[in-house]
Structure formats: structure tokens, C-alpha cells
Amino acid sequence: MLRYIVGRIGQSLVLLFLVSIIGYFVLLLAPGGPMSQFALTPGISKQDLDRIAEQMGLNRPIIVQYVDWLWHLLQGDWGASFRDNRPVLTVILDHLPATLLLMGSATAIAMTLGVWIGIMGAIRRYSIFDYAATVGAMIALSVPTFWFGLIAIYVFSLNLGWFPAGNMYTIGSGSVGDVLWHLVLPASVLALVDVAIWSRYMRTATLDVVNQDFIKTARAKGLSARRVLFKHVVGNALLPMITLAGLQVPALLGGALVTETVFTWPGMGRLFLDSLGYNDYPVVMGLLMFSAVLVLIGNLLADLISAFVDPRIRLA
């Protein structure tokens, strides 16, 4: 088990290294480059631009810049924001809780609903419910998240007035209940795609388990259908779902970006868009790396947890 864990962590670190190369070079090789922001200043002279490039080390060979950047990154120095000169890592960590809250609630909603829909679809296979769930899931996967957000605001906020149209809390309030009230719409919008995915996987997983021998044994022992379903089928079908939760991190982060934009939710996604608007390279780069780290942690945890609960994986 220890060997498996160490090996798996090693793999993630190698990937992270590759990720850093891709991220860094993609951004630096893009036309314009970090200097484009300063070149916009009216009346700035060539000498001034050269001086800025010199001070920021942007005139060195790109490989040297990369190694230097990576070296500082490893020591926790992610550079300073072009916008307000705050350390990048502090800026990102400031915005992290809001995003985690949004993603966590969306996952909770998606798991509960998705697992339930998946099980119902599997035990009533080819029923109207199953058919509707299948088609519904495919449509849900095709709706742009931001558009679903706009429609949700139009219906539940502008017309019915049940929930606020944006922001994380009412200014001056900020109690737990107030935040939760603001959370309902964005979390539900973000959860939509996930509900579709969870329900599809849960349906397949349930059908896989139902056809296995130990379920026949359980039935043959004379256990009630209810008991077989909840104790034997669902428990075993949930196992592959652990991996799914980890693999959903990139999609969730992407979804969070647009959801946060539509609902003016003060998370990492909005920070990313704002930083793009300012040509704030250090923060953009930091967020790219940070999101990749979150994705890799998600994958890693998914693998480790499923290895922990399923000995077949770690011994293979």
C-alpha cells in the first residue's frame, strides 16, 4: 500500500512539472507577452520599456526565466500581482474559500440527486422515468452553464423573487443564513452538469452490480428486495463513484468560473477573469498552476481512496 501511495504521488509530481512547463510557455509565447500591458501607457519610451523589462528580468532567455520562476514557486513565492503588488498566493488563497464553498455545495447536490436518479433509472430500467432521465441528462450536458444561470436568475430572482441575483452576501449582513440564501442559485446551476454525469455513472454502476453473483446469492438467501438494494447493490455501486468525484474537479472548476461570473460570486474564477482583463500575468499564471494542482489532488485522492477501499486495485 505504501509503495502504491508513494508511486502515485511521484506520478503526480512529474505531471505537475509538465503542467508548469506547458502553462509557462503557453503564456510567454503568446503574442504580446507580459510587456504588452506597459506598452499601453501613453507616451512611454523605448528606454522605459527596456528598463522595466530589465527590472522584472523579462529580457533574460526564456529558459532562465522559467527556471527562476519555478525555483521561487517551489519556495512559496508566486510573484506579485501587476495590479496591486500583493503576493499572488495570498490573492489566490483569499478567493479560494468562496470557490470551495460553491464547488462543495454543488457536488453535494449533484451526488444526492444524481445517485438517486441513477438508482431509480437502473431498477426501473427502460421505464418512462429511465428514458426521461437519460434524455434529460444529455440535454443537461449540452446547456451552456452560463445560460442556465441567466435563465435561473430570470425565473427565480427577477420574476419569482425567491433568491438574490448575485453576490455572496447582503452588504452589512453576512450571516450564515444570508450566505446560504445567496448560495442556492449558483450552487444549483453549477450542479446541473454534475447531476447528469452522476446519474449516468450511477445507473451503469448499479446495473453492473445487479447482475453479479453475490446479488443473486443475497436474493436466494431470501433477503427482502429493499435490503438487497440498499445494503448490497447501492453500497457496491457507490464504490466507483469515489473516483468520479475526484475526476470531476476540472469540469467543476471550469463550471465555477462561469457560474461565479454570472452570479458575481467572489471566487477564483472571477479573480481569473478580472486578472485577464488587467493583463495580470503573475496572477493568471498562478491561478492556472493552482487549478492544475487542485485537479491533480482530486485525481490523486480519488485513486488513493479507491485503492484503500478496494484491495484489488492496490494489489494489482
Place this chain on the structure above:
Amino acid sequence: MSTVAPANLDLPPENWWRSRTARRFRRHRLAMFGVVMIAVLTIACVLGPYVLPYDQLFIDLRARFAPPMTGGHIFGTDPLGRDVAARLFHAGRISLLVGFCAMLISIVIGTVIGVLSGYYGGRVDAALMRFTDAFLSFPSIFLLLALAAFIRPDPLMITVIIAVTTWMEVARIVSTEVRSLRERDFILAARMLGLSNRWIMFRELLPNAIGPIIVAATLTVARAILLEAYVSFLGYGIQPPLPSWGNMLNGAQQYLGSAPWLAIVPGIAITLAVTSFNFIGDGLRDALDARSDLS
């Protein structure tokens, strides 16, 4: 060597329309709905602008925010008094074209990387697949936006960067497929004939892996249309006055209360197009899977 055709063999002529695969596909109701829908959308986008009374760029400030079905505006007008229907069809041309072209580029990149890694295996495979994994570690919208923000945002560049962020799944699928085909007898025979690696990869292996590639291609069109909508909605994709389904929604949020059709109409167009391509992809997957006949 392929010129020696066994002319006298009594094989039925190959007719794709009557093949089992085609029949299975035609029986797939959702996929057929998708095909019809895409045909309708394409025809509407190509011919629509010729039929409609208004030009998509014609600004009429007296007719701002006209609701749908008033004054000859089927879908109403936007904040500048431009006809939403005319813009919708023009936008459709761009969105569908960008989606389709992005898919083509994405399939080429993914197929080449997948075939190389699957055929050579070993270190080449490990290196290419780690590279693929690294790309998959970025949430695609983050990478796409980072690229889009720092380039010249014309339709061609948007198409290229969408392809750059969508080829990974194709590479994985092709690689797995090629790896399983590599050990088959016909490849052994091809090797013994002394055919070059390039010939074996692209003339022997690739045609046999075409099924999963077609399915992936269809689903990639759907993803590409969706991604274009995302970047354009966020303001980094197709730039006005050129319309796209995504950038038509760009300003829609602030008029949600007074002019909801600005948000509803393009959103439905995107959803219809993406859903249709997903349905078609699903139908193709079922049709190409010979096992589905048994169930």
C-alpha cells in the same frame, strides 16, 4: 499491391445505407432527431439572412428593444435596434463553422498523437501520454481563456485555440484503439510484407480505428460549439460586430429584466445545436458497437 482486386468473388456490393450499422443508426430516434435538427439549423443559418427583411448590421435606434413578433422582427431587436433573428442566423454560420473547423484540427492533432503513442508504445507512448495528461490537468476553460486573452481574437485563432484545448480525449481513445489493433494478424502480415511504419500506421491501423474517431469527432463538435460560446460570452472569443451565439449573450444579462429574449433566443440555439451533436454522437456509438444488436 491493392490493385489486385478479387473481381470474381461473389460478395454482395457494399452499400453503406443498407449496412447493419446504418440501420442501427436510423433506428436511433434521438440521433435522427439530431440529424434533422442540425440540417434545419444549417439551412436556416445559410439561407435565413437572405429571407429576412432586416440586415444583421442595420442599426435602428427608434426600434431598440422591440419585443419578438413586432414590426417584422421575429425574435425582437437588441439594444442597438438590430434584428435579433438576422444576427442569430449570421452568428450560427460563425459558431457552427468555428465548431466544425475546431473539431477537424482537434481530430488531426489527437489522431496523430494517439496513433504514434499506440503504435510505438514504450517510451514514446509514455512521453506522449504524460504530455496529454498534463494538458488534461488544466480545466479547459482556464487554459482556453488564458490563450484567448493574449492573442488576436479573430475567428481563425479562436478555432485554433479551441482545437488546442480539445484534442486530448481523441488522443487517448485512438491510442487505446491502436494499441489493441497493433498485435492483430493483419498488422503482423503488413510488417512481414516490409511495409513502412508510416504506411502501417496511417493506411492499415487508422482505417480500422475510424469508428471511435467518428464518434469522438461528433462529440468534439458539440464541445467546440460550447467552448466557443463560453469564451465569446466572457468577452474573449469572437468580437463584435461579428456576431456569434456566445457573444450575442455577452450583454444579455444586464437587460434580463426588460428584454429577456436577448438571453433566451441565442441560448436555445446553442442548446439545440450542442444537444443535436451529442445525440448524433450517442447514436453513432450505439450503431458502431456490434454488440448492441444482441441486447
